[in-house]
Amino acid sequence: MALAARYRRAAIKQQLVTANWQSGNDITAQVRMRFSSAPAIILNTTANWAITPVKQQHWQLGWQVIPLQQQQVKLRWRQLPLQQQHTLTHWRMAALKQQQNVATWGVSALHTQQLQTGYIYPGITAKRFDLLWRTDGEVTRYYRLPYGPRPPSYICTQNYVPPSGKVTLRFIDPAQPQQGNVTLRFSNANNPIVCVLDNGGGLMPPSPEVPTIDTSRPIRPARRRSYIMQPQLRCYRVSDNLEINIISASWAINRSSWAANITLNCGSRIDRDRLLTGGPQLFKLVVNGYELFGLAENGSMSHSFGQSSWTITGRSSIAELASPNAAARSYTNTTSKSVAALITDELDNTGWSLNFDMLPFNVPAGAFSYQNKTPIEAIAQIVAGIGGMLYPDGSTNTLHVKPQWPVVPWGITIATADVAVHDDVILNYSESPASTPACNAVFVRGEQQGVECKVRRSGTAGDVLANDIVDPIITDQLAARQRGTAELAECGRKTQISITLPVMQDLPLCLPGTLLGVAWQTDIYKGMVDSVNLTASRNNDGSMTVRQTVGVIRSYE
Template identity: 30%
Template structure:
């Protein structure tokens, strides 16, 4: 008995609405006509004229300086060669006046200095090593004990010095028979030797000895030490107080007072090569040895201490005799060609490109900025103070030393012989190396190496980009 079902849905009757299309078939005869503004080009001829025509040979007479050779007559005569034409200082422009050229910019002076401003290129060095096919050097290094005069031939020898060292450091290898001559002198002090390096003498002190006994035929003695200036440092010199006396002295006089005891010299002198300046009374004090005090005085002006080769003299030298940006005008001490020296290596050093630094004293003196000329002075280096920066002279010297040691640098190592023309080249001297590219800089370290029969000196040259 099922209940009847009533459905509300029925089969749908399709009802289609009429479609309307907005597009119709295009008519091909309704296209717009295309018009072109260009037509076939036509050649246009233009009359061309020139002022040149066929050349005509022009013959000009000339007079020669030479004549037919002849046998010279009897007697003695000397022919003077013609003098080369000297280039002028100023060149006149075609159709224009001669222009006045000033070599240096105007300063505070009102005086006008007229000079030849034509650049003749880099100036030749004070010592020029000539280019030769062969360099023959008789290498010889002999150690002579000064108190006895005994000569000890060195089987191997090395010595070195840099601008931060105030004494030479040396080592040598001697034959076993030299053991009898390696003791101290009659006063109990280290023995002194005269080292002759291809004719260049150096006085050295023997401080350490050791025996190298591997096999009996090859028994050797290894010795080492420093130069004479070692007596000014510990342990040979005790620590003591130093200071400026109760009167105004110059820095050079103050350095000389350091090497005195109760007004009596200890036997050492000063070769002062810095610009001197005034030091007020009581402005400086120091506790240390003799060499500590001398180093401190030199460092105040951006200088350093270098020992003399044979004498009891300390040389006080500037770290930068001229600013690196003016090294192109410096006449080098030695000009070395690539035929005699070789580049062992180049080390690039990048330092901040400072152009301004504040320098001043401590209890007395001056204080202020030093700015490199021609720069904005916007890159400031760390501040520098020292008790001996007491006037404008040392203020400027120390500022120059701080700003010169900046920017991109290169340390070039040159290896060469100890030639008679050069000898041993010391730190602080300018060298120009003429290789594929000319390199000019200042020597910062020197080392001499001897391994019979070969002697080489290696120079580290500081250059600036």
């Protein structure tokens, strides 16, 4: 069975539909039907498929519920080199007119919420965590949480620290008899301030414990197979920081002198004259990072065939208070003053300050005087009279006064060395005997207003006397005790030792009064530094050599 259908557009006036039924090869029935569509249209159905022109019905799929107006969640992520990067997500819910959540991550320039974390190791200085909550442009809550290892610092207190041994109470005013109990009240107002170093850190310390001058650990250079040396020798004029070309330099000082003797070998006549123009000039000598200050006082020149040299000689910068740079005068104390005040009077209006590290005592009026002496000579007379020594620090313009023997020979065995050296850094070693009679007592007396005391070494009979000491500054038992201790410390069997050492970062200049620990071959001992001579020179091949020769007194007590 077959069905055929034909379709024609409006221009066709007649349309014929023919349906034939057949069985096999014979047509058993045939029906013909004719009609015309032009005069009347009974039923017309039209279906058009289009995308752009169709306007009748719009069907759009969105993510929404009709009653909602607007709700927005905004997520922004910002990192330092990026200026803007964000992602927007919109959805709507019922009954809400407007709601906005802002989450911002920023490092430096954001204002709504800031999260900042800083970490520096090993020198941690600050680490914090800041959170800001902001609504409608105003900060409603602020909270700061410090976090991280704390830096090293000193913790100081004026609370009473119990000393070791016995406590002695001295009452000046006579007591009034009374009945009942006597109540003693102690105040912390007059206690000294004691500072303890807090290494800081948290579970792990931020840096290793480095010994300082205030600790009881000696400065000890490490043992190495080889030491890489990078010598440095520089000289600058202090007034304008002008560098002076020098070829070699030497700097030497001992316990009995108040200034170091300095010699500079300049590279040219111009360099020599730069330190002498307009009078003596202050200069700064830098040797392997250590700064030494001096005053250029004299210049000289030496010439031979094909070779010339220009030399500057001077002393430490404290020489400004010595002849010929300062005038001599005579003085008598008209009022009672402490020994430190007498020294401070000599330093007035000089730019120098005093660090007095000895036992103070009072000097009565008229007990101390001198004739035709410069300020530094008068100070040296006072300090020598009480068994002390001087060291000028030109970097801070501070004059240090301390005992000639900070540690007495009979107490060296239990003392801690300031600097310890071993045979890996000892370049030259020599020794010679320097023994004196083993005295154990000495008489020390003043003059008109002085006191007379017999200073005896503790634990001895005091039967071997040293030569008597007479000095007008001995006006108190503390003055006699300090001077007598210095005299007895010089007595006994001793050895003068000369040790040549390099100057490195972990091996500084060994100044007079330093307690030096020495490990030389199989011999281990401690001695007092009596002198030091620092030399630095450039060789013909351009290399440089820096050495310090330390004079050490070893006592066999």
